[in-house]
Amino acid sequence: MKGSYLIVALFFLIHSLAAQSPKRELRGVWVATVQNIDWPSARNYNSIKQREEFIDLVESHHQTGMNAIFVQVRCAADALYAKSTEPWSAYLSGLQGQAPSPYYDPLEFMIEQSHERGMEFHAWLNLNRATMSSKSILSSDHLARKHPEWLFSYNGQLILNFGIPQVRHYITELVRNLVKNYDIDGIHFDDYFYPYPIKGAQIADEKTYQLYKLPDESKADWRRRNINMLIKEIAETVKSTKPKVKFGISPFGIWRHQSIDQKDGSPTRAGLQSYDDLFADTELWIRKGWVDYLAPQLYWGTTHRVAPYQALATWWNDHSFERPIYIGHAAYHLSDTWANEELAKQLRISRSLDKVKGAIYFSSKQVSQNVKAWKDSLSTKHFKHIALIPPMLWLDSIAPTAPHQVNLSKQKDRWVLRWREGEASLDNDPPAYYLVYRIQKNEIEPLDKAENIIYKGSDKQLIIDNQWIKTGTGFVVTAVDRLHNESIPGTIQWIVPNQVE
Known part of the structure; x- marks a missing residue:
């Protein structure tokens, strides 16, 4: 009997140590370019200095142990890359439509620098925004000038109307162009589909709804169908263009509450739901295999009263449908109330869940600036050893031959x-x-x-x-x-x- 207990204890010890430093784990970071959050720095319009900044940024994350980087290349119907039908982003030059000076293609450069360090590069696109505010200065070739009928105004921003088939096709072609022309490892979307609810603001899509709805289809179901068609079309486009490019989405952290959907909802009762409020049915996308992974934004702490981290991480783990889940962590909370140990505890919880295959931190700045010594904790403890990104066998299951x-x-x-x-x-x-x-x-x-x-x-x-x-x-x-x-x-x-x- 003692021998049996010893074997069991040894088994759990081995698996516990493996969870502390897994050989297979995606370790990623989001680099936000909107409003110059992470890169390039505000009012840095010199492309030589921009490149120097990015080298410092990517090298810092490489030294931390990151093996993937998710860089925002489309913020508001603009582009941080040369081969686009949309105008150059103002965050590069100070003026929308103006190319970087001295000229370079930021996306080609960032891909090259990431790959030199053995890191995956994922092109992150914002889908719904056409402008950041009513004060945005737009170039003559901006979408709002060419196709104002594709947009509606919401809380001071212009938002794409996904109910219009031409809008969905337009976005799909943007993705096709990116995949075709750049050596990216993945296409990545965040949580912006239909806009977040704001008191007093209305989504002005009634005419579009009346034009394209199915018989007896509610407006909520119609909006969800629009997003579902968009995700499906983009998934098919990515795979038909380059079959081994990954496609993933980072949705809001709650799909539906159990109080609304007793069978499939998460053990939460209050607050936003991506299904009902953003019309994003993430459960359907992963169940259908349209996405290669989901990276839910679990930006609540382990002691949060309404949306506790462990309960939600476990729910996403249990609803992975044999696709990997990468947890989105709120590194930005290190700048306010969270201690270093909160993120460490979240990482330990994630590593105990078999379908959770990695972590992505928002955003780059809090990690690279070592806020509350989190970068040090990652490099010397949690990410001390090299980790390989888990394979996706439905994309490629054939290994190289031995050296x-x-x-x-x-x-x-x-x-x-x-x-x-x-x-x-x-x-x-x-x-x-x-x-x-x-x-x-x-x-x-x-x-x-x-x-x-x-x-x-x-x-x-x-x-x-x-x-x-x-x-x-x-x-x-x-x-x-x-x-x-x-x-x-x-x-x-x-x-x-x-x-x-």
């Missing part, structure tokens, strides 16, 4: 591990990067442990620290493709007694 001719040799006073690319895989995808593990003889499942990874990169050689050259130590090389499918290991290079001598 060939793996060899460890001593050259003068240093040890060098070298390898070559293996044969072509079945889908002909080349390795995107390699992993090197340092393992021990008789170690259980050594390639499942993040702490054993000593290298992640595209080089095909690694100088081994002399302190690691010990009898019984081995070095393993694997190849990983762009969607993070990992090969079987190449020939293990073991250190034997005569080598140490």
